Amino acid sequence: MNPQASDARGFPRTSMFVGATLRRGEATTPVKLRNMSESGVMIEGVEGLAVGSEINIQRGRLAAVGTVVWSAGRQTGVRFRYPERVDIWLKPIGSVQQHQVDEVIRQWRAGEGESVPFVHATPAVTQARVPEIIRLLSELEDALTADVLVLAQHGDKLQNLDLALQLLRQLR
Template sequence: MDSATTVACEPAEHRHSSRTHLFVIATLCWNEGSTPAHIRNMSAKGALIEAAVLPQPGSLIVLKRGSLEVSGRVAWVSARQAGLAFGTLVDVSDWMSKRANAQQDRIDEIVTQLKSQDVVQNDAIEASTAGSRELLQLLRSDLVQLGNTLAADVILVATHPEIQLVDIALQRVERILKHLS
């Protein structure tokens, strides 16, 4: 599931290194709490992350992914995104590595298998009725609640990355519902 491309950013006074675009999950920790975060891009000196809850600009943070971690501060916050400035240089390739978490290879394999399967089976569509649609909507609601509850537990997310399967199941249900509409 990890994919990356390195691109040079537009010249900026405060940015002197290239950014690598990522889509990996990490944990952002600060004095008042912690939250799962998606790393969108990273350089040796900082990162762009997305998270539901973010600390204030200037807050000291630790970004963790598997056995990797880096300290720094929040440079800026805008809606669900934040720019992080690291206190030390990081090797971006380590953060891209599937080996950052011992279970990441297993998760990537499961995600690949799920993506390769046909999401909406013709038999399921033909057998669907208004009652089935209502059941799928209830299932969707349950999956959203379960996903939000599990994602709020940072320790659980850090030790069980397979929680991503709840989101994948939710996406499948949403595609079926969209197809039935």
């Protein structure tokens, strides 16, 4: 597939110019999201992503996992693992980290910046650690719900733990 191919995916695409962070393993780089549908996105700003490689795209608190389906120069097509809501990705993001990404993108647009190399992330929870976090929280949930007194006293809070686990499982 290439960026000029007809859109046979069946999902409407929304043009955008939104800054985000591309993560490959522990390495990150700022990118631009150029158009998106619920099934995928075209990104700009990094060269040499191998077709078939798995990547993570982050914008503030939003994150999507996808697979590279084509790459041409500084443009890359990504198919999402799970459907994404485009309208949410278009909303303004208020995090400091996102403002830094947006500033790099602004400089890039103004011709002040070159292609930004991947940098190694500071220690943080990465997508690869989500299964481990799920396992640990599931063990905690099982232990707590096995105790009738804990269940009776903290049942509503245990429901929150269960909801958090469901959300984490969607990230896998």
